Amino acid sequence: MNSKNALLVMVHGSPRPSSNGSMFQVVEQVRATNAFDFVEVGFMELNEPPIPEAIDGLVEQGATSIIAVPYFLHAGSHVADDLPTLLEEAQEKYPAVEFSMGDYLGHDPLLMDVLAQRVSEVASQ
Amino acid sequence: MHAIILFSHGSVLCGAGENLFALARQMEARGDAPIVEAGFLNYSKPIFEEAFAKCVARGATKISIAPYFLVAGYFVNVSLPPKIEAMSAQFPDVEVVVAEALKTHELLAQAILNCAARAQKPEKWRDLLDEAPRFCIDNPQCPLNGTPKCPLRPSPR
Numbered sequence: 001m002n003s004k005n006a007l008l009v010m011v012h013g014s015p016r017p018s019s020n021g022s023m024f025q026v027v028e029q030v031r032a033t034n035a036f037d038f039v040e041v042g043f044m045e046l047n048e049p050p051i052p053e054a055i056d057g058l059v060e061q062g063a064t065s066i067i068a069v070p071y072f073l074h075a076g077s078h079v080a081d082d083l084p085t086l087l088e089e090a091q092e093k094y095p096a097v098e099f100s101m102g103d104y105l106g107h108d109p110l111l112m113d114v115l116a117q118r119v120s121e122v123a124s125q
Numbered sequence: 126m127h128a129i130i131l132f133s134h135g136s137v138l139c140g141a142g143e144n145l146f147a148l149a150r151q152m153e154a155r156g157d158a159p160i161v162e163a164g165f166l167n168y169s170k171p172i173f174e175e176a177f178a179k180c181v182a183r184g185a186t187k188i189s190i191a192p193y194f195l196v197a198g199y200f201v202n203v204s205l206p207p208k209i210e211a212m213s214a215q216f217p218d219v220e221v222v223v224a225e226a227l228k229t230h231e232l233l234a235q236a237i238l239n240c241a242a243r244a245q246k247p248e249k250w251r252d253l254l255d256e257a258p259r260f261c262i263d264n265p266q267c268p269l270n271g272t273p274k275c276p277l278r279p280s281p282r
Binding site (some may be wrong): 007009014016019022023025026027029030033035036067068069070071073074075076077079080081084087088091099100101102103104105106107108109110111112113114115116117118119121122123 | 127129131133134136138142143144145148151152155157158187189191192193194195196198222223224225226227228229230231232233234235236237238239240241242243244245246247249250251253254268
């Protein structure tokens with residue numbers, strides 16, 4: 001069987017679904033790099049699809065390994081506890097698929113560059 | 126003197142604010158501004174007002190507030206402005222500007238790829254939870270409070 005790698009971007013979800021627009025644009029940029037055979041978004045709450053359904057979809061498409069990256073800024077309970085639980089359940093459901101969990105977005109040093117740029121956009125006014 | 130406040134929501138899990146302190150320290154060290162402080166809206170300390178006062182005490186004449194939020198929602202648009210107004214009344218000589226939230230940026234796409242490259246096997250997925258007790262402040266809302274993992278309150282109140 002061919003190995004197919006997938007990226008699952010795990011997102012909190014918002015009571016205002018329009019708030020997800022920026023995130024979808026970022027995910028589209030990731031998809032365009034072709035670093036993964038499949039790139040999907042799954043939500044922890046409030047929006048569709050929920051993370052388990054997104055995983056079902058990736059497995060149906062033939063993903064043999066899934067890297068799940070939390071699109072979260074803080075190492076709070078969701079990242080430290082809730083998301084690992086969802087991934088453990090997925091690993092149990094699909095023992096033949098190799099699951100791994102990426103670092104959370106806020107932990108990447110590039111966030112500093114984005115913050116600094118957002119400041120420079122207004123600080124010179 | 127220019128100061129940046131990284132304005133964040135805060136989290137109930139002990140230690141969850143440590144990452145923002147690290148970001149502030151590194152941004153200050155590399156000179157994004159002579160002063161960079163973190164300030165929280167809820168749960169974590171220091172609160173925004175304390176961070177603002179600290180910037181002023183350190184000599185800030187201009188404060189840029191950088192929302193550490195994915196998008197500018199309720200907390201940035203509704204919760205933050207009255208706090209700025211109150212601090213500006215207290216320190217009328219300090220100029221205040223508010224930057225955009227993180228929103229869309231090609232570096233965020235790169236950050237996702239970097240985060241994926243650091244992916245861990247299942248036995249490591251709860252390392253963050255295991256680190257939290259190091260920063261225990263006996264917060265009754267912390268999910269570990271009253272559980273065996275809490276160093277200060279290992280059994281329910």
